Amino acid sequence: MNMEMKKPNEQQTTLEIKNLVIHYISDDEVVKAVNGVNIEIKAGKTLGLVGETGAGKTTTALSILNLVPEPQGKILSGEILLEGRSVLAMSELELEAIRGDKVAMIFQDPMTSLNPVHTVGDQIAESIEIHRKVSKQEALKQAKEMLELVGIPSERSNEYPFQFSGGMKQRVVIAIALTCNPNLLIADEPTTALDVTIQAQVLKLINELRQKYHMSMLMITHDLGIVAEVCDEVSIAYAGRIIEHGTLEDIFDHMRHPYTKGLFDALPDIGARRSELKPVKGLMPDPTNLPSGCPFHPRCDYAMEVCSRSVPENKWLSETHCVECHLYTDTNESML
Amino acid sequence: MDETIAKYTTRKGFFKQYKKKSRLQEIWTRFLRNKLAVVGLVIFVFIVLVAIFAPLIAGYDTEAIRINVPNRLHSPSAAHIFGTDELGRDIMARIVHGARISLVVGCAAIAFALFVGGALGAIAGYLGGKIDDVIMRCMDVFLCLPDVLLALAIVAAFGTNLVNLTIAIGLAFTPKFSRLVRSAVMTVRGIEYVEAARAIGATNTHIITHHVLINCFGPIMVQVTLYVANAILTISALSFIGLGIQAPIPEWGNMLASGRVYMRDYAYIVIAPGMAIFMTILSLNLLGDGLRDALDPRLK
Numbered sequence: 001m002n003m004e005m006k007k008p009n010e011q012q013t014t015l016e017i018k019n020l021v022i023h024y025i026s027d028d029e030v031v032k033a034v035n036g037v038n039i040e041i042k043a044g045k046t047l048g049l050v051g052e053t054g055a056g057k058t059t060t061a062l063s064i065l066n067l068v069p070e071p072q073g074k075i076l077s078g079e080i081l082l083e084g085r086s087v088l089a090m091s092e093l094e095l096e097a098i099r100g101d102k103v104a105m106i107f108q109d110p111m112t113s114l115n116p117v118h119t120v121g122d123q124i125a126e127s128i129e130i131h132r133k134v135s136k137q138e139a140l141k142q143a144k145e146m147l148e149l150v151g152i153p154s155e156r157s158n159e160y161p162f163q164f165s166g167g168m169k170q171r172v173v174i175a176i177a178l179t180c181n182p183n184l185l186i187a188d189e190p191t192t193a194l195d196v197t198i199q200a201q202v203l204k205l206i207n208e209l210r211q212k213y214h215m216s217m218l219m220i221t222h223d224l225g226i227v228a229e230v231c232d233e234v235s236i237a238y239a240g241r242i243i244e245h246g247t248l249e250d251i252f253d254h255m256r257h258p259y260t261k262g263l264f265d266a267l268p269d270i271g272a273r274r275s276e277l278k279p280v281k282g283l284m285p286d287p288t289n290l291p292s293g294c295p296f297h298p299r300c301d302y303a304m305e306v307c308s309r310s311v312p313e314n315k316w317l318s319e320t321h322c323v324e325c326h327l328y329t330d331t332n333e334s335m336l
Numbered sequence: 337m338d339e340t341i342a343k344y345t346t347r348k349g350f351f352k353q354y355k356k357k358s359r360l361q362e363i364w365t366r367f368l369r370n371k372l373a374v375v376g377l378v379i380f381v382f383i384v385l386v387a388i389f390a391p392l393i394a395g396y397d398t399e400a401i402r403i404n405v406p407n408r409l410h411s412p413s414a415a416h417i418f419g420t421d422e423l424g425r426d427i428m429a430r431i432v433h434g435a436r437i438s439l440v441v442g443c444a445a446i447a448f449a450l451f452v453g454g455a456l457g458a459i460a461g462y463l464g465g466k467i468d469d470v471i472m473r474c475m476d477v478f479l480c481l482p483d484v485l486l487a488l489a490i491v492a493a494f495g496t497n498l499v500n501l502t503i504a505i506g507l508a509f510t511p512k513f514s515r516l517v518r519s520a521v522m523t524v525r526g527i528e529y530v531e532a533a534r535a536i537g538a539t540n541t542h543i544i545t546h547h548v549l550i551n552c553f554g555p556i557m558v559q560v561t562l563y564v565a566n567a568i569l570t571i572s573a574l575s576f577i578g579l580g581i582q583a584p585i586p587e588w589g590n591m592l593a594s595g596r597v598y599m600r601d602y603a604y605i606v607i608a609p610g611m612a613i614f615m616t617i618l619s620l621n622l623l624g625d626g627l628r629d630a631l632d633p634r635l636k
Binding site: 065067070071095096097098099100101104105107108109112113114115116117118126127130131160173176 | 464465529
């Protein structure tokens with residue numbers, strides 16, 4: 001299975017995204033999906049990318065494998081460094097070599113991410129056959145081991161996806177992602193399509209395997225509960241920007257950005273069942289027509305005059321915690 | 337007894353019970369449930385067998401093409417089940433040998449169309465953009481012309497022999513297959529498992545052959561059977577107007593053409609080849625419908 005332990009090296013950066021800008025350009029409009037995202041994931045660490053639908057999370061994830069849908073999706077500027085190598089400069093051949101091998105992806109919907117006409121064993125073996133020079137039999141044998149690893153009896157490798165339940169399909173998808181022992185695992189809302197108990201099982205599985213094989217992970221989600229459970233660091237995405245980034249503690253206990261606070265306020269409190277939910281007022285801005293200045297200012301309770309004029313700079317409040325908000329131009333203290 | 341215990345206690349035994357039918361078996365079971373489709377299959381298999389064993393049923397040189405004028409225009413009898421034609425040839429022998437031509441040309445033409453049109457359609461549908469535009473606008477030009485007219489023009493330009501006829505009919509059906517395969521590919525292309533395949537590093541060729549086309553197999557198979565029927569009809573039509581298979585080679589269309597002069601007094605001359613065409617087309621259509629239902633359980 002080629003799963004020799006990799007030496008964790010805290011200094012090593014698995015993924016670094018610098019100032020990434022991706023727009024979807026069609027005949028009559030430009031969808032500004034990603035507008036300057038900065039992300040860094042150290043070897044063996046997990047970063048949670050949190051945001052509403054349409055915040056550019058999935059587009060960012062796809063860009064890591066250079067899979068942004070052509071021809072509308074255009075990576076306009078920025079840099080994506082995978083262990084120091086620029087993904088955007090790679091040829092199609094080089095990309096095919098890293099996809100599934102160095103970087104693997106778990107897709108959102110297990111119902112549609114498995115091909116209905118191939119057995120699950122074949123689908124897991126496919127990735128092995130592509131990246132490892134092994135015979136079909138050997139690949140199938142490894143595929144069976146992978147199935148056992150994610151908790152599915154290997155006898156079922158000859159069955160088709162329709163014979164599996166949703167949670168088991170997601171396990172298969174995880175098995176496919178992990179077969180080649182990637183350095184970076186991108187999980188794009190891996191539990192959204194599953195019910196809560198299965199969610200917990202799948203998360204536990206991902207977490208265990210990730211630690212066992214020492215992978216870095218980018219966990220995309222809009223569920224703060226998942227973030228608290230599996231992530232080391234958190235980035236909050238809004239309208240294609242990372243508006244706040246920090247360790248789990250920075251974000252959960254010392255949140256600075258009004259939007260982050262809004263997200264936490266919008267969580268139901270199990271201790272006060274009668275209290276009303278406080279949603280973030282308004283809606284996500286239309287990505288074809290973003291507001292001037294800070295994209296959050298029309299919805300922000302703390303908006304000042306400067307907010308509509310200029311985009312706030314990224315400010316580091318501590319070693320680990322940074323925020324993009326005009327409230328913190330002069331101070332590091334919480335203004336919320 | 338031990339076996340029963342093993343069935344429920346060992347892991348292998350436990351899963352053995354759940355051993356499901358393979359996909360093909362399931363499709364076959366569903367197909368058998370459709371009585372009309374089975375009738376279609378039986379008729380078609382019968383026609384294919386007749387074509388294969390034609391020389392055993394009737395001699396080609398002795399009965400199908402040898403002119404025997406004293407014997408002309410005999411009504412159906414024990415010696416000549418479908419009677420004899422205006423030149424004294426046995427109609428049954430001619431139909432049996434004609435089946436070979438119709439089936440071979442029909443299947444070869446559709447295979448050609450499927451291969452060429454399918455490849456073009458798959459490329460157009462998968463890659464999209466400018467390539468799609470260029471390929472499909474060319475196909476649209478061909479699609480504007482009726483099949484018979486297009487085939488007719490090609491045969492008229494290059495001459496009427498078996499190979500030219502096959503290619504002509506194949507080309508006439510190529511744009512239909514490119515449309516069909518393109519739309520099937522486009523539906524499948526958007527599904528997440530294709531994106532997932534790209535994410536594990538599969539090449540475009542691998543994705544088209546292993547993930548996209550195999551998922552379009554059902555609708556394409558159905559159309560193949562229906563278009564084979566169409567192609568056989570086109571061959572007969574071309575032969576009827578004298579641009580297909582040339583006399584004295586027996587072919588259903590040219591049998592109709594030469595027999596139509598005598599139709600008023602000797603109707604059996606045209607009834608038999610007409611029935612042969614009719615039965616072939618009908619069986620293929622029933623077969624195609626049955627396949628469609630069997631391959632797509634949601635239609636039930």
